[in-house]
Amino acid sequence: MLNRVLDYARAHRDEYLKDLLEYLAIPSVSAQPDRARDVKMAALWLSGHLHEAGLRAEVMPTAGHPVVYAEWSGPDHHRPTVLIYGHYDVQPAEPFELWHSEPFRPVVRDGYLYARGASDNKGQHLAHVKAVVSYLRAEGTLPVNVKFLIEGEEEIGSPNLSAFIAAHRDLLACDCVMISDGALFNLTQPVLTYGLRGLVGFEVQVRCLDRDVHSGHYGGNVQNPAFALAQILASLKDAQGRVTVPGFYDDVRVLSAEERAALARIPYSDADVMRETGASMAFGEPEFTVNERKGVRPTLEVNGMWSGYTGPGSKTIIPATAHAKITCRLVPNQDPAKVIRLVQDAMRAAAPAGAEVTFSDARGTPASLVSLDAPQIQAAARAAAATYGNPPFYELEGGSIPVVHDFQSLLGKPIALLGFGLPDDNIHSPDERFAVVCYEKGIEASIRFIAEL
Amino acid sequence: MLNRVLDYARAHRDEYLKDLLEYLAIPSVSAQPDRARDVKMAALWLSGHLHEAGLRAEVMPTAGHPVVYAEWSGPDHHRPTVLIYGHYDVQPAEPFELWHSEPFRPVVRDGYLYARGASDNKGQHLAHVKAVVSYLRAEGTLPVNVKFLIEGEEEIGSPNLSAFIAAHRDLLACDCVMISDGALFNLTQPVLTYGLRGLVGFEVQVRCLDRDVHSGHYGGNVQNPAFALAQILASLKDAQGRVTVPGFYDDVRVLSAEERAALARIPYSDADVMRETGASMAFGEPEFTVNERKGVRPTLEVNGMWSGYTGPGSKTIIPATAHAKITCRLVPNQDPAKVIRLVQDAMRAAAPAGAEVTFSDARGTPASLVSLDAPQIQAAARAAAATYGNPPFYELEGGSIPVVHDFQSLLGKPIALLGFGLPDDNIHSPDERFAVVCYEKGIEASIRFIAEL
Structure with missing residues (x-):
């Protein structure tokens, strides 16, 4: 048959x-x-x-x-x-x-x-x-x-x-x-x-003004939401790519030596990441290999970001708002609702003066x-x-x-x-x-x- | 007549x-x-x-x-x-x-x-x-x-x-x-x-990958250009809104007491900025008043910013590139070409590992x-x-x-x-x-x- x-x-x-x-x-x-x-x-x-x-x-x-x-x-x-x-x-x-x-x-x-x-x-x-x-x-x-x-x-x-x-x-x-x-x-x-891996995601909006305003009249006198969002995002990771959100890694299982050995046997390396993506280097938590980072470490990524005028040429404004779409990949033991809360709390805490931060569209799966x-x-x-x-x-x-x-x-x-x-x-x-x-x-x-x- | x-x-x-x-x-x-x-x-x-x-x-x-x-x-x-x-x-x-x-x-x-x-x-x-x-x-x-x-x-x-x-x-x-x-x-x-005020401007592109990639497959293993741009922008101002680009204020004339007194007589205040823009506070260099910041202090602003997926719903990618439109308002004695060079140098210096920074469309008037x-x-x-x-x-x-x-x-x-x-x-x-x-x-x-x- x-x-x-x-x-x-x-x-x-x-x-x-x-x-x-x-x-x-x-x-x-x-x-x-x-x-x-x-x-x-x-x-x-x-x-x-x-x-x-x-x-x-x-x-x-x-x-x-x-x-x-x-x-x-x-x-x-x-x-x-x-x-x-x-x-x-x-x-x-x-x-x-x-x-x-x-x-x-x-x-x-x-x-x-x-x-x-x-x-x-x-x-x-x-x-x-x-x-x-x-x-x-x-x-x-x-x-x-x-x-x-x-x-x-x-x-x-x-x-x-x-x-x-x-x-x-x-x-x-x-x-x-x-x-x-x-x-x-x-x-x-x-x-x-x-x-x-699991997945949680949400959208963040940073609002500083009720409309886009002239950057000559108001530049230097109001908070700029694009800068505010940049400061908030920059606070979420360190220079090596570790997520710095308090508690983010708390529930992540420590790898056993056997697991690390098994992952090390997969013939996939920094060079493969570079070849497949065009990246000039593999980049991420320095204590882990690419296989470990891909399989058993959680991530925090910006999938999209926008603020102000993005068309051709220039528009001399201070934008009213700035936005980003954020997702995290989760590993076993991490609770989606908790991770969303930790990341959003960290973003709120990092918001500079004059910036109002709101979240929408939160969702998650373990x-x-x-x-x-x-x-x-x-x-x-x-x-x-x-x-x-x-x-x-x-x-x-x-x-x-x-x-x-x-x-x-x-x-x-x-x-x-x-x-x-x-x-x-x-x-x-x-x-x-x-x-x-x-x-x-x-x-x-x-x-x-x-x-x- | x-x-x-x-x-x-x-x-x-x-x-x-x-x-x-x-x-x-x-x-x-x-x-x-x-x-x-x-x-x-x-x-x-x-x-x-x-x-x-x-x-x-x-x-x-x-x-x-x-x-x-x-x-x-x-x-x-x-x-x-x-x-x-x-x-x-x-x-x-x-x-x-x-x-x-x-x-x-x-x-x-x-x-x-x-x-x-x-x-x-x-x-x-x-x-x-x-x-x-x-x-x-x-x-x-x-x-x-x-x-x-x-x-x-x-x-x-x-x-x-x-x-x-x-x-x-x-x-x-x-x-x-x-x-x-x-x-x-x-x-x-x-x-x-x-x-x-004078005006200089340019566009910055941060590239980490040769195309948008899947955030599950590559998340945690490559630099994310939206984060890289956020880190670069966040490095340009301090929490009070002062521009931290080395040399940025060097050529700015110090205000005389008479000039400060004259500017103080203009009936325009933080409350006017708030009313006109919807801002929750006036925000800028704390050593200066709104009239001083508007008239005699240079600025550095993001007019627009974009990266990755900005449509409805979600798209679980790591973007290949991130972009921003930047302008500075200049005051007398500042040289447009010099200010562009100082800001671009600071942005290059702040670029994290794995991020390639390029500039385009630079222009300026004193x-x-x-x-x-x-x-x-x-x-x-x-x-x-x-x-x-x-x-x-x-x-x-x-x-x-x-x-x-x-x-x-x-x-x-x-x-x-x-x-x-x-x-x-x-x-x-x-x-x-x-x-x-x-x-x-x-x-x-x-x-x-x-x-x-």
């Missing part, structure tokens, strides 16, 4: 790629209110696609963007059930001018499919969909029951997914969860992730660690080894997938985190891409995983 | 207002390349208007936006010549959403004309144009020769005007210069300005002091007293008019700086306005000034 399904998938690679191109053309940017119709379109496209493939599929409402749910059950009630999670929403594509092709006009160039969402996450979850399609078309059946939960709010922190999972525990009942929303180490080296012993995780490991040619590395991931924490607390089942992308897919960046071979290998890995369960 | 001209102007106030509304509807924003056609339109509108009034008028090219030049000469070659300067370009109107009516759809509301450029400077120089029109229509002649030099680049620092003046010294030959590009103290209290003894200045003082009911205050102005320095060095004639606006005209801000009565009084003051020369 397995070989026939694999052969079917290989024979239909062009059709499967065409479908992904179509899906990627829908600009489902969850963060942007004026894209709400496109987000809905992507949900409808996917549920229609699942329905055509022979699954029971529906678009289910939430308080925000809808969830696409689909399932296929065999006649034998004792077969295992796998729940496959993904997200059909994508990051904003701005700045558009840095893309070499349009983010929502997918093109294949030199073996890569370029489009916003190609790797994160449409290409990766559609690989699972195409694995199921291959079984159903080649064999008319699957050796397991399959459920798909594909959400539309991952890129904005999944604000409504906990409530959705809690309200639909019976519907989502399963034996294990499979999530492909990450990367291989390279094309022959898969990775099973056993830890994800970090997750998943167990690697379950037989389903070992099935994923065998499928990965057979597909890519090497047994997987076991790694901590610097990114965050909020739903992992919810699955752990609400479903309590093993979670396999097996990424299909590559580290240089430029996710969240201009020129996001997904290697065509990664899509095809992802389909194969999913087919093998289903067979191994 | 004077009374007949004044009567003519009063009888035609509605027509004169209608013309100003038409002029203000042209969005001549010199800083924005996509407004270049509108800037040209404003020049054509004005030269057409001057030509119709009976002046020899032309639109003269520069390396940037053109200059509108016009003149009227009487048969008697011994009469004095006044050169009237103004600028037909305006500040950007952003942020549009803070305006209560559209910036380029001028409306009169409660006695104020609301539009970008109403006070700064279309309303003020058109008042002079209408004074000349009133003489020519009522009397068919003027008691003096009049030249108009109305430029289109004042709001971007007049980069091409020095060269224009130097190349056309004969054309611009005159006995005095009149500039109305400022404000009365209030409707019954005119001000003659004897000092203007401060100016003008003599008050010339008979032409006294003519302006008499005209102001007769128009507004009180003899003028003599003041130092916080703003900058780059051309004043050029007129001093290239023409060497007395310069009268008599503003027709009000302090709360919201120039450079949303809801810029010009009181209709200020326009009418400005026309009257100009008619009287011409008669007094």
Whole structure:
């Protein structure tokens, strides 16, 4: 059965790629209110696609963007059930001018499919969909029951997914969860992730004036909110990149010598960071290596910042306000609400005279660690080894997938985190891409995983 | 003759207002390349208007936006010549959403004309144009020769005007210069300005990465340019608002006790700054009063700042770059090139590890002091007293008019700086306005000034 399904998938690679191109053309940017119709379109496209493939599929409402749910059950009630999670929403594509092709006009160039969402996450979850399609078309059946939960709010922190999972525990009942929303180490080296950082975020506004004013009339006589924000931000880290917010690291677990040794074995170094990002140096807490800083240390970053006139030429004003978008990546034991409070308290305390500081849009999810012993995780490991040619590395991931924490607390089942992308897919960046071979290998890995369960 | 001209102007106030509304509807924003056609339109509108009034008028090219030049000469070659300067370009109107009516759809509301450029400077120089029109229509002649030099680049620092003046010294030959590009103290209290601050500016870019990257994958391992810029900016001022750039104040003249006493007599206080700007306190060098800080102390301000994602919602990236627009107001004795060098050196020195700092768009004009003894200045003082009911205050102005320095060095004639606006005209801000009565009084003051020369 397995070989026939694999052969079917290989024979239909062009059709499967065409479908992904179509899906990627829908600009489902969850963060942007004026894209709400496109987000809905992507949900409808996917549920229609699942329905055509022979699954029971529906678009289910939430308080925000809808969830696409689909399932296929065999006649034998004792077969295992796998729940496959993904997200059909994508990051904003701005700045558009840095893309070499349009983010929502997918093109294949030199073996890569370029489009916003190609790797994160449409290409990766559609690989699972195409694995199921291959079984159903080649064999008319699957050796397991399959459920798909594909959400539309991952890129904005999944604000409504906990409530959705809690309200639909019976519907989502399963034996294990499979999530492909990450990367291989390279094309022959898969990775099973056993830890994800959490994420908290908020926006800060510094207001000094009730409107922008003339910098000649008022310069030197009023507080400038851009300076005030700069002073506040500058107070949050020291010159080496350590976060100086009081209490920020208090709940962070001290690494054991074994953990440090294990992380030291990952062949990823300062030079890799420099090559991948264009940085002139790796930069961060000097007591830790890049692998430690990425996997087990929390971060505090500015994702965006703005104040006053940002157009061409000059405008000689003192701005009324200054703004920044702040996020922290959390490690296990850190409480999201506490971290938000600590950082906001530190920012308030650092506010200079004449600056009024307010916060909005606070949100957070804790970090997750998943167990690697379950037989389903070992099935994923065998499928990965057979597909890519090497047994997987076991790694901590610097990114965050909020739903992992919810699955752990609400479903309590093993979670396999097996990424299909590559580290240089430029996710969240201009020129996001997904290697065509990664899509095809992802389909194969999913087919093998289903067979191994 | 004077009374007949004044009567003519009063009888035609509605027509004169209608013309100003038409002029203000042209969005001549010199800083924005996509407004270049509108800037040209404003020049054509004005030269057409001057030509119709009976002046020899032309639109003269520069390396940037053109200059509108016009003149009227009487048969008697011994009469004095006044050169009237103004600028037909305006500040950007952003942020549009803070305006209560559209910036380029001028409306009169409660006695104020609301539009970008109403006070700064279309309303003020058109008042002079209408004074000349009133003489020519009522009397068919003027008691003096009049030249108009109305430029289109004042709001971007007049980069091409020095060269224009130097190349056309004969054309611009005159006995005095009149500039109305400022404000009365209030409707019954005119001000003659004897000092203007200079202005230098540049843009700074901080680059840490070759593109925006995922804050989960790289957070904690690379320098964040928004933090780097914040650290650089925060290093430039102390907590009290003093500029800490080494050498910044070195060339600033120490105030004499007499000067401090004179500035202390101006009835302008912290409370006025707070009321006019919405600031919760006046803020600046604690050793100086608001009048001293506005008139005789240099400043360093951020006019705009941006980095990363600034749209709705969140985008979990580390930005590749961060940017700020910086300007300094200069006082007499400060050399623009030196101040730019000192500030940029301090910013380079403050750049943290992993941050590459570059500068662009540097430009500057020194401060100016003008003599008050010339008979032409006294003519302006008499005209102001007769128009507004009180003899003028003599003041130092916080703003900058780059051309004043050029007129001093290239023409060497007395310069009268008599503003027709009000302090709360919201120039450079949303809801810029010009009181209709200020326009009418400005026309009257100009008619009287011409008669007094």
